[in-house]
Amino acid sequence: MARWSLLLGICFINIVLAVDKNNFKTCEQSSFCRRLRKYQAGDSVYQADLSSLQITENAIEVGIQNTQVANANLKLTLTAIVGNVFRVSVDEIDGLFPRYKPQFALNGEPQVAKLEVLQRDQDSVTVKSENNKATLTAKPLKLEFYRDDVLVTILNGKGLFAFEHYRTKPDEGATDPQIQDDPGAWEENFKTHHDTKPRGPSAIAGDFTFPNAQRVYGLPEHGDHLALRTTQQNNLDPYRLYNLDVFEYELDSTMAIYGAVPIVYAHSAEHTVGVFWHNAAETWVDIKNSKDINVVSSLVNLVSGSKTEASVDVRFMSESGIMDFFVLTGPKPKDVIKQYASLTGVHGLPQLFSLAYHQCRWNYNDQDDVTTVVANFDNNNLPVDVMWLDIEYTDAKKYFTWDPIKFSNPEIMVNNLTSTGRKLVVIIDPHIKREGGYFLHEDALKYDFYVKNHDGSVYEGWCWPGSSSYLDFYDPKTVDYYKKLYALENFKGTTHDVWIWNDMNEPSVFNGPEVTMPKDCVHHGGWEHRDVHNEYGLVHTIGTYQGLRLRSPNKRPFILTRGHFAGSQRFAAVWTGDNEAKWSHLTASFPMCLSEALGGISFCGADVGGFFNNPDIELLQRWYQAGIWLPFFRAHAHIDTKRREPYLFSDDVVNRIRTALRLRYVHLPLWYTLFWEHETKGEPVIRPLFYHYPDDENVLDIDNTALIGHSVLAHPVTEPGETSVDVYLPGGKNGYWYDIQDFQLYHGGNHKISVDLDKHVAFYRGGSIIPRKDRPRRSSAVMHHDPFSLYIALDDKQKASGTLYLDDYESFDYKNEKRYTYLNFDFSNNKFTSSLIDKATYPTEEWIEKIVILGPPAGITGAKLTSKTLGTINLETSYDKESKSLTIRKPGASVLEPFTIELV
């Protein structure tokens, strides 16, 4: 411990109790944000030159000039993309330097759609594609986007569009009207750090107006509510997107943290519209919602009876790169999220184990500790699937090595784990210890794998190992080398059941500006770190993903990453980083992951229990009860905290946590099916209420409630000593919701639910059929052959439907060989039908052992099952008066064969 104290003492010498905001820039301290924020709404100085208009089958292209600056020629391209999406790119013509466009966010080049010119005159041109229409007005420059002939968003409607072309440094004394002599334009200091800015100013800004929008969502990752707040008042800085390792980040804040997904969704009952700002540089986003601005005038209007139009303004400001954005015209939340998924991709179906419970701690001390912890879970009948090793497993923080004393026999440890179906996840960070004799460092120097300083020398920063350098994943030869490190013969002690945790990849540099890499560092291809910063975590995980595919070609990789960007979902799960053992952080875990889910990153979770400090026992239990309803479910704790594995507590606590864990495990078939549907349909796994209830004004600001698919509504208890919670159930009086524990029926509306420590506030939606596996097991791997139970929650019309997906739960056979089974369940007219959706089948022994009907019809005395192989057989039913549920005893039918059950 003495050693630790020392190291931590050095690292966090001036950041002990909470976030030190002084370490991070405000907009005012960032030259380009300061410059761009000075723009006043009004007539734009930008004009399109329609005489230069060129029209192709899929796009139009037009020149743009800044009327105040000579020779700053820009080119705007508007391209139609399949699925009611427009893409707009603005770049310099013959600029001094090339401008960066993110290379990895998009899931391949988007498929272009046909575009036709509807109308064209001296001052404007209107084009149409699918249900979309766009009108470009020349003087001043303005782009209006229509969906089904309704105006949904306007670019430069407020005249705040900006594009700083690359320029030569003006002579001393000469003024630059665009830069306005901002002292940070050509070099910038922050604290003791100096940014040489060899290319000078290059910022861009796009302003978007969303007429009629009531709310705007998006822009993960922030420790904030789901609905974005108006930033230009109450001294609220713009939402900042700049991946940073923020020690003890604060909540209700627009400060940047680990991830950046530059997508916004403007939402109204009629339309939900998205703008995806495709840029990897530091970005600030100002939000203005008329409802926040018009407080006074709306009071006046209330008296006078007139109503102000709702509207939202969003202004993206980025430090460099081309301007490239996509307008997704919805029209409904479902559609717009799918459009975003079609651009940036989805998380491929994960292995089942990764949806089960993960047990982590910084650190499990040694190999025996790992084995003992799992044995304790088993002895206490607590399920667990994955054990995790944080940085201390390495030999002195050298990744791809093991501590020779504490982990002298990793193979044996891993085999102990896998013998009961468990997996291991170990951490691999992108900083490499600069130590002579460390093969990775020596290879990196020899073959030139590291990120450089602006003068071309290798960049050195300080991280866990002390002096470190950072792998440059922009260099293909680095990635090629890096991915081979995961081969079992190179990473000795690992097996096909060891998976990877990529941390500190913002990247975190303890002694760097804002705890990250200097912006004037240079990556392969000559790109400045400034251009690519927010994408670094993504390229890191791509390298890891490729390495794991290479190592275990027919196993779906599991990677957890902290730094993330648009598109990260294709490679990794994400967690909300180093949270705290506080009730407020438990509360924040829901809006933060819901926001990520809207940003395409469904596989999200928060450290159960809170990373820093010791949770009290009530908080810990509540955190387990909440954590089971987020897709990624892992307990984690800081090295300075007391042990908190659930078996360490008194019997009542162990029982409560066991109940929570089992609730997670019984619902694994639901989670797994939802991830299949996420992959195939682009739907998020967890959803805020407005996703399914877009025209219900009551849900606009609800972010303490998550829908799991469209079947479960979870509203975790996130306050201490609570005896009741207020829950809003959508759907009005025809909305049926069944408490998942006692099956009591609630109708849509506001409810006060009494809670004790055992209470889970969660409901099955009437109208859904939830597949479960009710037999408790010690890990998900050993549930493979267990039968399913179906919970049919009937709606007001006595109907319900649902789906179930299954396969081998781990390989790519579902993709490569179509070995899977996907079932549709339907209940109507007192008849249950199970049918195959696709022809594909996975030869499984899984069968249906039980069907429970919630809100069943009266007078049922039995049931008749009919299938090809079983013929028609009678089944017993039993009605439980207390829970008002009907159980059909042992249908016994295989999931592979269609069957019906009729209630009689």
Next chain:
Amino acid sequence: MKLNKFYANFKLKCLYIILVLIELSDSKAEVPRPRGVALSRAPLYDPDTNFTCFDGSKTIPYNQVNDDYCDCEDSSDEPGTSACAGGSFYCLNAGYKPSILKSDRVNDGICDCCDGSDEYSGRKTCVNNCQEMGKAAREEAFRLAELLKVGKQLRAELSQEGLKMKNEKQQKLGELQKHKEEAEKIKSEREELKKKAEEVEGKALEYYKELEEQYKKQRAEKEAEKLQQEAVENFKKLDSNQDGLVEIAELQSRQSFDRDRNGEVSEEEAKLFLNNQESVDLETFIEKSWPLMKPFVKIDSGMFKPPETTSEAESEDLQDQEEELKVEFGESEHEEGGEEDEDEDNEKEEQPEEHEEEEHYITYDEETQKLVDLASEARNHYSEAEKDVRSINDQIRDLEQSLKKDFGPDEEFASLEGQCFDYTDHEYVYKLCPFEKSLQIPKSSSSETNLGRWSKWDGPNNNPYEIMLYEHGQNCWNGPNRSTRVKLSCGAESKVTSVSEPNRCEYAFEFQTPAACREVSSAEGKDGDLHDEL
């Protein structure tokens, strides 16, 4: 003792006989019963009648027993499948001991019973290794029994030794208590003598007291003068533009005033010395600024060491010096305690240098000196007597404390006190000094970290002597005070066998000792509920 040994052997033999019997009965006449049911419960499952759940809640046709569907809330209808969440599965484990599993272990692809009976789905083939396990268990039981036999012998010896030590301590205590009375008597006699001598001396010294007061006053004046002189000198030095004022800029040019050591003297820092003004004149400088500045200026010129760096020894020296001065004037004995008396006597002749010249000018006339000498002698006699009493008290206290310690029901742990046992891992040497403390010493240095001082026995109710707890060790950075739990087990010799740190700053030692070799009262094992199955 012998009886115990016989009993242990008898138990082993019984177990063996029972196991053999089971094997015989198993192969010849198996009692028909559903899968997963213990022999003793077989009669509860009668294939000829309907089955009623044990809790009486439900009656089902017998063919629904073990049909892989859970009908009974108490799980009793599915003893051999995984259908019921709360069920249990009985494995016979012929050749070894039977076990009861949670029903979720049935057909989960993991062999839990040594006879493999929990995996019958055909998906997993288990090897029956009950014979090997039985053999190993019997060998282990034999080894433990042998160890216990040897260990008990040793324990008995330790116990005798402990009892002897206890007796000796008690005896010693008795003696000391007698001595104490005597010593106290001497002490009060000498105190009386001292008091008388001092009365006489006090009267004689009254005149000199006045002289002393005067002297002190003079000295104080001198010092103030010196300080002012210093201040004036420094004022001149600092006032580089000679305008009669010391200003911020003048201070900023001097690194001595960089209090936070950030490389520059900020305005705030400078102002702090300037009575929070832009500048000060000489008068204010002398009064306010210089006293604040002095340490910084002195540090820089190397004349002054900040108090933190003054070692304890040095400051004690200073104290001593002052006390010595007081002794000279015969004041010391009016204070109580005065623990350094002995040293004072020795060092009395070697006077500290600095103050000496000024101190020595008071001399007594011959008669007074004689009275002073007599009084000093009386004081010395008294302090010797007092020292004796104290020493006896200390010994008594130590003995009483030691006698209060719980060295086990038979004093068997007593001889461990005063010993230390080392354990070395790759980084540290750990020391366990039973009933005193535990320590961690890095191999690379000799600095000890205290991992806890003896607190109490902390084992479970049926064997409190299984765990030793050491608490209130050195504080952890950003954490609790270090503590150590020592788990004791029977071993032929006393040694620490492992050290770990399961929680930050909470250490766990394993310690083997013959003192722990005894049979623990029953109601311990979890197998207890299996006995009725046999």
